[in-house]
Amino acid sequence: MRWKKLGKIFDPTEHILLDGCVQFAQSPQALVFDDFVRIYFSTRSVDPSNGKYLSHIAFVEMRKNLRDIIRVSNHTVIPLGALGCFDEHGIFPLNVLRHGDAVYGYTCGWNRRVSVSVDTAIGLAISRDNGLTFERIGDGPVLAASLREPCLVGDGFVKVIDGVFHMWYIFGTGWKQYAPDAAPDRTYKIGHATSGDGINWVKDEAHQIIPDRLGVSESQALPTVIEITGRYHLFFCYRESFDFRNGKGRGYRIGHAWSDNLSNWTRNDEPPLLQGAPGEWDSDMQCYPHVFECDGKVYLLYNGNEFGRAGFGLALMHT
Amino acid sequence: MFHWKKLGKAFTPQEVTGRDWLKEFAQAPATLLLDDVVRVYFSCRPPADANGQYVSYSAFVDLDRADLFKVRHVAERPILNLGGLGEFDEFGTYPVSVIRDGGDVRAYYAGWTRCESVPFNVAIGCAVSRDGGKTFSKLGTGPILSYTPDEPFVLSGPKIRCYNSLWYLFYIAGRKWKMVDGLAEPVYKIRMATSEDGIQWSKLNKDLIESCIEEDEAQASPDVFYSNGKFHMFFCYRYSSHYRGRQNGYRIGYASSTNLVDWVRDDSRAGIDVSEQGWDAEMISYPHVFELDGSIYMAYLGDQVGRYGFGLALLKGELE
Numbered sequence: 001m002r003w004k005k006l007g008k009i010f011d012p013t014e015h016i017l018l019d020g021c022v023q024f025a026q027s028p029q030a031l032v033f034d035d036f037v038r039i040y041f042s043t044r045s046v047d048p049s050n051g052k053y054l055s056h057i058a059f060v061e062m063r064k065n066l067r068d069i070i071r072v073s074n075h076t077v078i079p080l081g082a083l084g085c086f087d088e089h090g091i092f093p094l095n096v097l098r099h100g101d102a103v104y105g106y107t108c109g110w111n112r113r114v115s116v117s118v119d120t121a122i123g124l125a126i127s128r129d130n131g132l133t134f135e136r137i138g139d140g141p142v143l144a145a146s147l148r149e150p151c152l153v154g155d156g157f158v159k160v161i162d163g164v165f166h167m168w169y170i171f172g173t174g175w176k177q178y179a180p181d182a183a184p185d186r187t188y189k190i191g192h193a194t195s196g197d198g199i200n201w202v203k204d205e206a207h208q209i210i211p212d213r214l215g216v217s218e219s220q221a222l223p224t225v226i227e228i229t230g231r232y233h234l235f236f237c238y239r240e241s242f243d244f245r246n247g248k249g250r251g252y253r254i255g256h257a258w259s260d261n262l263s264n265w266t267r268n269d270e271p272p273l274l275q276g277a278p279g280e281w282d283s284d285m286q287c288y289p290h291v292f293e294c295d296g297k298v299y300l301l302y303n304g305n306e307f308g309r310a311g312f313g314l315a316l317m318h319t
Numbered sequence: 320m321f322h323w324k325k326l327g328k329a330f331t332p333q334e335v336t337g338r339d340w341l342k343e344f345a346q347a348p349a350t351l352l353l354d355d356v357v358r359v360y361f362s363c364r365p366p367a368d369a370n371g372q373y374v375s376y377s378a379f380v381d382l383d384r385a386d387l388f389k390v391r392h393v394a395e396r397p398i399l400n401l402g403g404l405g406e407f408d409e410f411g412t413y414p415v416s417v418i419r420d421g422g423d424v425r426a427y428y429a430g431w432t433r434c435e436s437v438p439f440n441v442a443i444g445c446a447v448s449r450d451g452g453k454t455f456s457k458l459g460t461g462p463i464l465s466y467t468p469d470e471p472f473v474l475s476g477p478k479i480r481c482y483n484s485l486w487y488l489f490y491i492a493g494r495k496w497k498m499v500d501g502l503a504e505p506v507y508k509i510r511m512a513t514s515e516d517g518i519q520w521s522k523l524n525k526d527l528i529e530s531c532i533e534e535d536e537a538q539a540s541p542d543v544f545y546s547n548g549k550f551h552m553f554f555c556y557r558y559s560s561h562y563r564g565r566q567n568g569y570r571i572g573y574a575s576s577t578n579l580v581d582w583v584r585d586d587s588r589a590g591i592d593v594s595e596q597g598w599d600a601e602m603i604s605y606p607h608v609f610e611l612d613g614s615i616y617m618a619y620l621g622d623q624v625g626r627y628g629f630g631l632a633l634l635k636g637e638l639e
Contacts, residue, residue, distance in 0.1 A: 083503060084437040084496040085471050114433035116405040121466060138468025145442070147459035147518070150406050174460070175405035184404055199468070 001233075001256070003273055003300060003315040008281045010060055011311040012043055015072045019045045019056050026055070026308035027093030027222060027288040028301040031103065031131050036061050036070055037294060038131060039301065040077070041312065042092035054080065055090030055110065059131075064295060066314055078105065078125050078134040086111050086121040086141050093222070093288070095157050096131060103127040104198055105134045106167070108154035109141065116175045116184050120154035121145070122167075124199060142199055143169060148206035150174065152188050155222050158198065165195040166262065168223035168234065171206065178242040185242040190220045190234075192262075209265050210236065210257050217241040220255065226291045226298065232259045235273075235300065237287040252287035254302060274302070274315060281305060282313060321573075321590030323617060323632040327388070328598050330380050331628040332363050335393050340365045340376050346625035347414030347476070347540065348618035350609045351424060351452050356381035356391050357611060358452055359618065360398070360426075361629065362413035374401060375411035377428060379452070384611070387631055398455045399428065399446055407432055407442045407462050414540075414605070417452060418479045424452040425517060427477040427488065430462060437496050437503040441475040442466070443488070445518070464488065464512060469524050472496075473505050476539050479517070486514040487579060489527075489541035489552075497535060499560040506559050509541040511579070527582050528554065528574050535559035539569075543579070544608040546615070547639035550576045553589065553606040553617065563623075565593065568602030571619065591617065591632055598627055605629075608638075 012025040021043035031038045038061045044053040057077045061070040078094070081087035087109020095106040107123040121141035125134035143153050152172030159166050171191050175184040189208040193201040212218040223236045234257045240250040254273045257265040276283040282304030290301040298317035304310070332345045345361040352358075358381050364373045376397035383389035398415070402408035408430025415428040426446045434440050442462035446455035464474055473493030480487045491507040498504075509527045512520040530536040538556045545551075552574045558567035573589040574582040594600045599621030607618045615634040621627065 082495070083498070084434070084440070084473075084493070084505075086466060088436055112435035113405070114435060115409055119405070119432075124468070136468075138471065140466040140468045140471030142468060144465045144467075145407060145461045146465060147445075147461045147463050150402075150459070150461035172405070174403065177404070186405070 001273070002318040004318060005274060006066070006314040006316055008304065008311050008313040009062070009066060010039070010041075010069070013310065015060075016074070017043050017058055017072065018074055018076065021045045021056060021058065023309050024055075024307075025058075025311045026303055027290070028303070028312040029093060029095055029290045030292040030294070030299075030301060031096045031098075032292065032294050035064065037064060037066060039312075040094050040096060041308075042090070042094070047089075052112070053090070055092035056080070057091050057094045066294070066299065075133070077132070078107070078136075081109055081111075081136075082139055085109070085139050086119075086144070087123055089118070093155065094134075097158055097160070099160065099198065101128070103131040103134075104158065105131075106156040106158050108156065116186070119145070120152050122153055122156040122169060137199065143167070143193060143201050143203070146203065146205060149191070149203070152186055157223050157225060159225055161262070165198045165201075166225075167193045167195070167201060168209075168225055169193065170221055170223070176241070182242070187217055187219050187241045188221065190223045190236055210234070210255070211267050213238065213255070213267065213269070214240060219244075221252075222288045222290075224289055224291045226293065228298065230260070232262060233257075233291070234259070234265060235289040235291050237289060251285040252307075254286045254289050254300075276304070281310060320588050321638065322635040323591040324635055325591070325594070325599075326631045326633055328621065328628050328630040329382060329388055329618070330359070330361070330390065333627065338393070338395075340397055341378060341393075342366050344375075344626050345380075345628045346375075346620060347605045348607050348620075348629045349414070349416045349478075350607065350618065351417050351419070352609075352611065353381070353384075353451070355384050357384055357387060357609075359629070360415050360417055361625075362415065372433075373411075375413035375431065376401075377412050377415040377426075387611075387616070394453070398426065398448075398453070399457065402430060403460065406430070406460050407465075408444055409433075410439070412444075414476060416477050416479045418481060420447075420517070422449070424448040424455075425479065426455050427463075427479045429475040429477060437505075441473045443474050443477045443490060458518070463518060464490065464520055467522060467524075470510065470522065473507055475507070476541065478540070478542055480543055482545065482579070486517040487543070488512045488514070488520060489543055491539055491541070495535070497559050504559060506535045506537050507539065509538045509554060523580065525580075527580075528552070528572070528584050531572070531584065531586065532556065533558060537562075538572075540605040540607070542607050544615075544638065547637060548577075549639065550579055551608070551638050552576070552582060553608055555604040555606060557602075557604075565601040569604035569624065571603050571606050591619070598622060599630060
């Protein structure tokens, strides 16, 4: 499988975003229309009470050449959660899919903790206006921590296959302080759940479906799945669990695995899918992939350096 | 109206020595009957930390079966460790409810974590004892009952029961955080879930008990007891603000049901209220009803939600 990098296609600093957001366009995810593609992403404002970030959902609409921008959203797509709720301090990412007349939006909600920085859970919000705005089905999540998944359930990606909702998501295996003066770091792995209605889910609890390449301290995030000629391909990003922000060679890169039965996945990302050349926007890091099909072509949206502070780019699959 | 005869305070945590994790509080009493003692599980606290914040541990006291005012033994150490870094029960295991399961004893407990915008969040965990309820091992590092669309936070106060081979978990779920004088105060309601095995739960997703004193009434300690063909629930309730004193503090309410799903609230039947003076003159809360040698007792908390211990009342007449 070979990919042709098409470069960065969206830079948030070149647009006026809502809620005082000026940087970050993270975890781009596509909803394809007849004559344009809407790409949702998470951008950030600064919480005036403490200077910390709040992630908000916005979108950009592009021509199907995925180069020309039609418009950027200037309204609230989905508000943040209420006081004390799982998604009070951010929604990142939002995964969208059409279901009947509705668009289902699976949110990863963030809420801040005291001993560790954050916890997350997965919520469901439904759009009845073709994805312009979303309304939660409730204040709480549809997928959260459980007996053997103690923290950080997030990054849901949902696909309906033969009438069954499948969700690939991540679950935390725990927090660890790697140095005496360091803030705790987390490790998470990719799991799988199924559902008849998209609301009530049955987890294959604590079952890591993608083997580690970097050992037990590999963190895996943002699963995204596509079927190509009868074979399922799962893309994700992975990194070391500590010193991953600036440590050379320790940051996110794109992983890949395939399956013919949705149960057993074969990891296949050596050599790496995407290489960043020095000086490029994605030279040090490639993360938060989203794979989708548009007019017979398979594309990969992803973020580059600094977790998408300066936007997202695109790659095209060679067939 | 039921007639409860107050017997006085049965356990005072301040009288226990040699346990640095037990300085004050004996909250949410829950009983397990042994041959010659009644083991009463409770939750307690060491002194607050430098920031004035508490952790909660759960432990037990064995009361003499022939004289419940005679303390025979106090647990040497907490029955559960606090959770690890970032886990749901890192800062507290409170309250706890126990039930026999064959030769094991199972404990359902609420685990506490600390949050930034609100003071805490709570979810329900499970642990098992193979030594008659002295020590417990957690079934996992995460909760068995957690947040869902209609129950977004603060799942606490578990009470575990088993009727006709089906497991019932009565608990509370947070409805909203209400800002009162700059503090976030939780409003919670009584809920129920059922299970075939006590591990995989189906939530009923329904408030069992209608709110009475105000819409934001907070309800806790849903303690269900079967007697004379009916299910009896004693619980406690309070106002949503300024509830740390006599005026708006906890009182004990009552409801009954024939099917465990539909409950009729009638607090006028509860038959127990704050005293004119003494250790339970400001509030009474966290009722737990149990039967012992032909008599029915209620364990409950007094002022400051059990800071100074729990007391007992004896039912005169029948629960019907």
